[in-house]
Amino acid sequence: MSSIQHQFTVHFWGVRGSIACPGAETVRYGGNTPCVEMRVGGTRLIFDGGTGLRVLGQSLLSQMPVEAYMFFTHSHWDHIQGFPFFVPAFVKGNRFHVYGAVAPNGSTIEQRLNDQMLHPNFPVPLQIMGAQLSFNDLEIGKTVEIGDIVVETALLNHPGEAVGYRVNWKGYAAAYITDTEHFPDRLDENVAWLARNADVMIYDATYTDEEYYSKTTSKEGWGHSTWQEAVKVAKAAKVKKLVIFHHDPLHNDDFLDRVGEEAAQQFPNCVMAREGLSIQLIPPSEDHNNAASDSSSVKEAKVSA
Template identity: 90%
Template structure:
């Protein structure tokens, strides 16, 4: 068994909210908008597609072919703006399983990612991406299984809705909970 099969690692490719702000002032925590990569055994899980996704994509070019599971918390601009610049998605032979909840307006994650790449917003449509993109609508509160990985979901307190994720594997766990407004008088049970 290789050492990667026994590892659970988290890499922060982007942590900023709203506006990417790379520069000398943001070196310590980074200046890209949200993108987190978890390597769980032999699986690669990616959370959100902010500008950090572009940087992750550049790194993945030396590791192709790539298969990964991409989870979106919601589709506010800072969480999806890196997706059109994710070069591995344009490369045939790569495979991305893409997950997101259906929005309050009934739009799927596929529709929302597609819409941001339509003219006049972007010059290249989603359909040009050469990788195998497998879109999955997920239900909040219903766990997902990826091999021996269990991904739990919970609704977050955020305008327009957002989803938090908890990844469980072989006694290890990591939660990705972003863009949730805290209550002044109590802890959010969904986050707990």
């Protein structure tokens, strides 16, 4: 059996929220919007299709034919705008299984991805994509089984709704919890459930508490959380590694450096999401059947431009 079938890795291709923000002040963390790839026992899972999906697509061109399972949290622009530029989807022989919940207005994920590529928004329609695309409507709260991988889902607190995910495999777990707003007086039960004892929790920490509760520019009701709340969830849910994610486009590299330092003081096993970051849940020296360990290794992985 090849070594890749013993691996559970999480790779970050886009870590920003709201809008892509390339520039001199966002070089270290990156300016692409959300896209996270998980390689689980040889199976490729992709979470969200922000502009980071384009970069992932370029890296996959040397690995075709490609099969992947794509999970969307919701269809706000920053989470789908990379899909029309995902080159492998245009190549015959590739296969993509696409999952997303039906929106409150009744539209499916297929309809929403299709609509963003209609004239006058985009020059070519989704139907021109040559890969085999299968679209699946998620029922929030139900699980998706892909071989021996179990993907759990839960509703998040976000305008227009969003879905949180937890990937379980051989005793390991990674939680992807983005575009959710915390409750001021209690822990969100859905978030805590997704995060329970997770080896890695990726959490929407767009703001600081100071920004969120500001008397002049309050972010209450905007659908996002803070790094301070991320720490609370991580501690309460007994998370092993916390990843601060969905950075505000106004937060430059220096600002994020400071957030990372403050967050690490409160939760030592905390890292700031950045493009190129790769987290390996199963240490190479350990057998893949062993229980998850606090010593999940973090390494830099090359990102193809």
